[in-house]
Amino acid sequence: MAEKVGRWLSGWVRVEARGARLAELVSAVARAGHPVFAARAAPDAWTFSAPRGALPAIEAEALRLGLSVRVVGRGGLPELARRLARHPSLLAFGLGLALLLWLASSFVWIVAVEGASEVPAPAILAAARDLGLAPGAFRPSLDRDRVARLLPVLIPRLSWATVSLRGTRAVIRVAEEAEPPPELLPASRPADLVARRDGLVTDVLALAGQPAVRPGDIVAKGQVLVRGRVEAVPRGYDPADPRAPRMTMDVRARGEVRARVWYHRYVEVPARARAATPAQGRGFTRYRLDVFGRSLILWGRREPPFPFVVSERAWPSPTSPVALVREDVRAEAPPAREVSPDEALAAARRTAVAEVAGGLGRGARVVRATAELVVRTADVYGVAVLVETEEDIAETREFAPSASR
């Protein structure tokens, strides 16, 4: 393969030779250090190819052997350059094509996310877009370290991120923050399960330890739900008998205590908002070549079918006589309108529920949310929202085995 590339780069000639001592000619040329290739024999002539530089040696040997030779073809890079030089428009087209290919390979066309299971990939892509990494980003001006550094800041549930470029494909690899698995806690120490929040107990499941609350109990944050210090009576005694001998045993309480929990949130909703339109959020990127005041759209639609606004970035600069311009075309925001109180309440409810749901652990659910308008100014609605959830409120709190309790 390398030999073929070398032949193409240095150029070759196709020679037709006639005479009686054709084999000697080929052998002599090869002995002189010029490879002969693709030789074909016909009844009265041979044709073969050789490097462009072998032509004088071929002609000299043919003369010595009394053969007639003529060049019937040429090829390779020198020949291509010669042909292009004779056709300036073809040369310009070739150069333009090469420039286009170079330009196309200078942009990121695909952005992929790997390693995300809890955090939705669209959220990571949106954050990356805000940091300048999106399809259409110019590779040389892309600050990968900055994107990787700031992604976990914008999305706190990411512990780290890296950005790698493979050709025109950018890959964002992320690691999510994991809750420490319970088995990593030192299981040998005795512990209670206590309430993580105030709530109304709906279900108690004690896998180890002694339940200290029942469904229907109202518990306060920090209250013991399942005791790790278990009292027992020896076999043969009635546990209800106060005179029975008692013995205590320390265990690490395990289980689940589900409770209704209430969250109070105050949400402010703007009194004026822009109506959603079919074009809202739509947009695209296009590239333009400016040459001495004249513009040529290289890639992208000419006229979007919606009212739009354009932001531009130019390389090397907007004032250059020749500049490549990237245009981000976005749908124009519709005019603002008044938000009704019902809309404000619904929006506040959605915001509060999303905020509360984002902080809930596994198995938790939002039961209901009620909203109440508490403030109304010309600019904003102030809404108090009560979000009710059902969740496991138990958390482990260790105690010293010898401590008096």
Place this chain on the structure above:
Amino acid sequence: MASGRGATRVRGRLARLYAALEIPGDLVLDLARVSVLGAAQALVENHRGLLEYRPEAVAIAVSGGTVRIEGEELEIGVVTPEEVTVVGRLRRIEFERG
């Protein structure tokens, strides 16, 4: 003639010696090496030039004789000072002592 016979005898003894020592003959005796790829390509290394070429037959000079390749639609792939590649539908390869 006698000296030629003597040289052949010496070469034969050397060949037996190198064979006993497991030394490749193409390295020390200037022997040709012929490699065949299926029935589609033959590579002759350490040759001494092309003697004949027709679409039905190629003859290549090597040390001690001629390698003759017969077949159909034979073409010379490459000829360099070290090797000759013959491609086509190969039917027979024979070595003629010269």
